[in-house]
Amino acid sequence: MIHKVKALPRAVRAAMLRMWRFQATKIRERGRPRAARVHGRVMRISAYLSAVCVAAVSVGLIMNSMICYAIYVGGEPVGTVSSIAEAGAVIDRAQRRLTEILGYEYAYTTTVSVTPDLGVATSAPEALEDAVLLNVGDVELLYALEVNGEAVGAAEDRETLATLLRGIRDAYATDETVSSRFLEQVSISRRYIGAGVTRDISEIKASLAPGGEYALTVRCLERTTASVPLPFEIEYYDDGEVYIGEGGVVSEGRSGVALVTTERVLHNNTLVSENEIEQTVLTAPVPERVAVGVRERPPTASYGEYVLPADGKITSFFGFRRTTIGSSNHQGIDISGKLGQEIWASDGGEVIYAGSKYSGYGQIVQVLHDNGDVTYYAHCSKLLVSEGERVARGQTIALMGRTGVASGVHCHFEIRVDGVPVDPLKLLSL
Numbered sequence: 093m094i095h096k097v098k099a100l101p102r103a104v105r106a107a108m109l110r111m112w113r114f115q116a117t118k119i120r121e122r123g124r125p126r127a128a129r130v131h132g133r134v135m136r137i138s139a140y141l142s143a144v145c146v147a148a149v150s151v152g153l154i155m156n157s158m159i160c161y162a163i164y165v166g167g168e169p170v171g172t173v174s175s176i177a178e179a180g181a182v183i184d185r186a187q188r189r190l191t192e193i194l195g196y197e198y199a200y201t202t203t204v205s206v207t208p209d210l211g212v213a214t215s216a217p218e219a220l221e222d223a224v225l226l227n228v229g230d231v232e233l234l235y236a237l238e239v240n241g242e243a244v245g246a247a248e249d250r251e252t253l254a255t256l257l258r259g260i261r262d263a264y265a266t267d268e269t270v271s272s273r274f275l276e277q278v279s280i281s282r283r284y285i286g287a288g289v290t291r292d293i294s295e296i297k298a299s300l301a302p303g304g305e306y307a308l309t310v311r312c313l314e315r316t317t318a319s320v321p322l323p324f325e326i327e328y329y330d331d332g333e334v335y336i337g338e339g340g341v342v343s344e345g346r347s348g349v350a351l352v353t354t355e356r357v358l359h360n361n362t363l364v365s366e367n368e369i370e371q372t373v374l375t376a377p378v379p380e381r382v383a384v385g386v387r388e389r390p391p392t393a394s395y396g397e398y399v400l401p402a403d404g405k406i407t408s409f410f411g412f413r414r415t416t417i418g419s420s421n422h423q424g425i426d427i428s429g430k431l432g433q434e435i436w437a438s439d440g441g442e443v444i445y446a447g448s449k450y451s452g453y454g455q456i457v458q459v460l461h462d463n464g465d466v467t468y469y470a471h472c473s474k475l476l477v478s479e480g481e482r483v484a485r486g487q488t489i490a491l492m493g494r495t496g497v498a499s500g501v502h503c504h505f506e507i508r509v510d511g512v513p514v515d516p517l518k519l520l521s522l
């Protein structure tokens with residue numbers, strides 16, 4: 093409550109009187125010797141009169157400047173202002189600020205009064221407002237930690253709160269973290285705090301933790317650089333030298349290597365976005381070249397693979413064998429059948445011999461294939477092709493018989509690679 097202003101106290105009047113006497117004594121000491129008495133008296137009178145005037149003005153000034161109004165909070169003076177109106181305004185403003193700070197219609201819980209006093213006003217109204225706030229005891233001037241404008245807690249010093257916030261941010265940092273910040277508006281400021289805001293640091297920490305009332309979200313920006321393989325491309329090209337349906341890898345591709353810098357944004361360790369921001373190629377990839385055959389295949393062209401040249405049972409295999417007429421190293425396979433049965437070309441190619449010049453083989457056809465292999469068809473009863481003729485795979489070239497050295501009707505079939513007989517069964521595609 094505000095007390096009424098009292099009447100001008102007796103002390104003020106006494107002080108004014110002392111000041112007047114002091115001024116009068118000073119004037120008397122300026123008196124002149126007897127020789128100039130008359131003149132001196134006139135001078136003294138005028139001096140006296142002027143002294144009175146000076147004194148009157150001075151006292152007026154002093155009187156004004158010596159009256160002030162002290163504000164008392166709980167019986168203790170907190171400062172002075174020069175007018176009663178100003179004192180009242182200070183107290184009102186302080187009350188409004190307390191209402192704002194505490195969030196409810198504030199009424200002073202301690203006695204706040206104004207008393208006239210001697211002396212000059214010593215306080216700026218703003219400073220006096222603060223003094224009233226601090227002395228009523230319902231608020232404290234502390235460092236407040238605010239999240240999105242709401243006070244979470246308070247501490248005596250800024251560093252306590254700053255350390256707490258740093259700890260929360262650092263918990264999410266890794267070696268790759270470039271920067272981190274809170275998604276929420278977080279601030280520390282010095283302000284008046286009511287008793288409702290906690291000062292307990294572990295309580296503040298709990299409310300900022302995930303799941304807490306003021307849970308904070310730490311946004312971390314991470315940057316990493318790693319070498320990654322660069323896949324090679326496959327280049328297909330039409331090759332006029334290669335038959336349709338054939339072709340393949342002409343030169344193998346090689347992967348390259350690049351240094352890739354990636355930025356990631358995480359919110360409390362949860363990945364939110366990931367972007368490649370830079371790529372430096374250390375080794376360029378080499379494309380793989382694949383030929384695609386576009387050449388029309390002539391029916392007599394070789395495939396490089398072989399089919400059995402006749403229907404029938406294989407009665408003798410490739411390699412060492414014993415027979416009724418002794419042992420030998422068999423250079424092909426024997427396919428038994430009926431006299432006059434068809435024998436066809438095992439693959440396309442050119443007939444390089446058709447006749448019976450070799451002892452033992454009887455009537456034979458030899459076909460040279462495009463890859464240089466030569467196939468033999470022996471013991472034939474009849475030859476249907478002649479030297480220089482091109483034949484297609486499956487084309488009938490002779491009839492089965494038992495000419496030459498043969499114990500029965502069969503086709504002796506050989507494949508020679510670089511002039512050397514190989515096991516035909518290993519080269520058959522069917």
Ligand SMILES: [Zn+2]
Binds near residue numbers: 408422425426504
């Ligand atoms: Zn044979």
